[in-house]
Amino acid sequence: MVLTNSERITGYNVPTGREVNAATELNLYIDVLFFINFTMDFLVLSIVRRAMKYRLIRWRLILGAVLGAAWAVFAAAFPYLPVLLEMAVTYLGVSTLMVMTAFDLKRPKDIGKGLIALYLAAVAVGGIMEFLYQHTKAGYYIEQILRGNTGKAIPFYQLIFLGAGSYFGIRVMLRWLPGLWKAKSNFYEVTMHYRGKEKKVTALLDTGNRLFEPVSRRPAHVVTYEAVRELCESVSEVVYIPFGSVGKSNGVLPGIFLDEMEVRQGDDVRIIEKPLIAVSKKALSSSGEYQMLLHDE
Incomplete structure (x- = not known):
């Protein structure tokens, strides 16, 4: 349709016989789309796992990425789904399944934290990809691959090396940054295990802690009563540890x-079998920043 000066005056806008059909045909390669989405989902889930310190179970991580990539292919193959339905399934249903599958999360609170971490990681990666798309030729090459223009696209093996290099580059950064933080921090995440229960607390490495059980000379870690009240509702043995202050x-x-006690800082994890904890009714930190004082031995 050729428009004249005013599109509101319909009498002016009459067919001329010279209209152009502007329809565009786009060939979508499902295998390539699946591979790209799987790679990105795997990268995002790996970032979430490292940031949230989830236990690494590779087959779960792969399965979570497969779920995300499969939904992306399905949504592309059936583009007539209502927008609100597609958004709800993508951002609630599929995302929830991805974090539950990849990290074996069951409690609603843990699933919620995993979802928030997934969204933040996706936004961060999306920002990097948008920058590369707008300011480098990466976006052009990816678009040519999706369109099937293999002559103009980057060779597939180079794309594999580029993706692998980006992934391992980010992994190196994620390993290096916690190490840098570790050098400046004496704080640890401690998971205490007792009779099938567990409790996570924040601990401070106390180099001045000289508490020992007088008979066995076992070092004692100090923890607040509030932190272990639910963990140790009933105990079979209590020892008394002398101290001076x-x-x-x-x-x-x-x-x-x-x-058992699991002491974690970044990627470094130390397991202490049969640890001795001394229970203090007084708060160890006035601000509540930590609930345990770790012995330095």
Whole structure:
């Protein structure tokens, strides 16, 4: 249709016989679309796992990425789904399945945290990809691959190397940054295990902690009563650990032997079997920043 000066005056806009059919045909290669989405989903899930310190289960991570890529292919193959339905399935249904599958999450609170981390990681990666698309030839090459113009597209093996290099480059950064933080931090994430229960707390490495059980000379880690109240509702054995502090030279703290304690900082994890914890009714941090003092031995 050829328009004249005013599109509101319909009498002016009459067929001339010279109209152009502007329809565009786009060949969509499902295998390429699946591969690209799988790669990006795997990258995003890997970033989430490292940021949230989830346990690595490779087959779950791969399956989570497969779910995301499969939905992307389905949505592309059937583009007539209502927009609201597609958004709900993508951002709630499929995303939830991805984090539950990849990280074996079951509790609603943990799933919610995983979803938020997934969205943040996706936004970060999306921002990087948008920058590359707008300011480099990466976007052009990817578009040519999707259109099937193999003559103009980057060779497939180079795309594989580029993707692998980007992935491992990000992994190196994620390994390096926590290491840099570790050098400046004495804080740890500690998971205490006792009779099938577990409790996570934030711990401070206390180089001045000199508490030992007097008979076995086992080092004692100090934890607040509030932190272990639900974990150790009933105990079979209690030992008493003498301590001295300003204003109290002959005090004692009740001690409990846990089943296991996992001490984590970044990618470094240390398992302590049968750790001894001394329970303090007083808060260890006025701001509540940490709930445990780790022994330095």
